[in-house]
Amino acid sequence: MTTRPDPTPLADWVASTREGIRDGRFPARAFNDADVHALEQERLFSKAWCFLAHESEIPSPGDYVTRYIANNNLIVVRDENGEVHANLNMCRHRGNVMCKAELGNASHFRCSYHGWTYKNSGELIGVPYMKEGYEGRLKRKEWGLVRVRVESYEGLLFGCLDPEAESLADYLGDFRFYLDLYLKQGAEGVEVHGPPDHWVAETDWKICAENFAGDGYHTPVAHQWGFNLGYFPSSGSTHSQGWAVHVPGKGHGIGLGHSPNFPPFGGFPDELVEDMRTSLSPEQVAVFEKTRTAVGTVFPNLSFLMQPFSLVPGEPGVRFVTMRLYHPAGPGRMEMYSWCLVPRGADQAYKDEAYRCYTLAFGQAGTFEQDDFENWTKVTRSAESTMVRDVDFPYIMGMESEPDPEFPGPGTALVPYVNDTNFRNLWSRWGDYLAGEA
């Protein structure tokens, strides 16, 4: 191995990386590199459907949150007619930031520089000195806030910077089948328990996206303390049981972990299970009732985890769901947004317990999250060193495996749950975007 300045043009690196993925290899360099980060901003996050917010964060007219797609700050707002918009958080006059809060309610946004005023929907309605200054030359309707496409699935609001991109429904494709496990817990669906945990980490967003695309492999070691204290119904020897499912060509993937003798829909409240048995499709019921852990990633950077958990080890526990967005904030640097989703139809005691389970396990102080981020910051740090630029990692689990023919759901399902197949699919889609072929 030699260490040297890397003369390889980025396009060649992308091409050889895509070849490597097909052979079960992925380069360390991808996880901390300024050029790769810049290419992701340009070719991936400006083309893909990116998660913005959950509808329950902005339930009423005028409610807004500010969020990012790539490095663009957006106001995600519900207008007076109930329609959701995402507009660039920038005044069209001289570029000042319109909205300096990350959450609130407003019928209008007024710029603090020269006073241009917009309806919350983004239309320009107020311009000081309109007559004296602009003498009739400024047409208000041409100077509204810059709009971003918004579409939703079951309460999840996504934005896309590419006007030519496919619809969100097509983008998510068959992965909607699996998202329903998180989003259709009972007839009334889910809501956020409150604003997200929000922190910054010297971690590449892709490490998190991959881990949550179904990395059952890390759990018995990275979270060994949890097995040690008796938190898991599975043991190290049975933890590999379950399905790894991916949607080919889309990048999305989910791990569905099983345990021996796990009760059907274990951890859900009974009344929600009744709802789910009737409102979900028979195929969804067949997959979900067996599932203990469901950990999935919507390409590129939105993930979900559902897990039965108890506040003290050894009790049946409740299901908590965390939804997380990995906002790339620079090479090897990210902002984490981490929400807890609770079933709207559950009683308050269940919601509160599920939320406390979330805070104990995940979120910034969560005992499982803590160990993950310790590992992930170390991976990121390794990835920037010069020798590592020439190093690939193995992604060869499940290379020769045939899909499970009995699996009732869409996509490609492999056993065991401990598998790299979802990750090859994830990085393959990432490669398509970086090559400009998505």
Added chain:
Amino acid sequence: MDRDLVHDVTEFLYREALALDERRFRDWLAMLTEDIRYEVPVRVTREGLADWELSPTSRIFDDDAATLEVRVRRLETDFAWAEQPPSRTRHYVTNVVVDPTEVAEEFLASSNCFIYRSRGDSPNPSFYSLARKDVVRRTADGWRLAKRWAAFDQSLINAHNLSIFV
């Protein structure tokens, strides 16, 4: 407030911080009441006139005696990777103000807490500034912490994790 009382409460907070900084977590648990509430709300950046900026529902920590025991038992295993090797912390507790509450033997202790955290060989420590509004209780066995309520001054927190106590 009585000067001796303020002094006693302040010294209790110092000794509690010392137990954390010396990683004597069992000693620290013994300084808490059995009905301890340990809460760190999520802060959100909002307009000045907003009705709240500390979320009424979101918590970074939302613990009681049973879950704090779990957190300490975790640290006592060989597998708490987030604290292997351990963070070196200093809790600087200042601006202590003690007020009575409606309960005779309980007092509200407001303080500032500045935490220095050093990890591994990194020369760049992390700093966290928090406002604390704790409840301390005088018992037959001495002072105990009945409530820890601490709010970070940042809404976007510069810590890859919070594997420490605040």
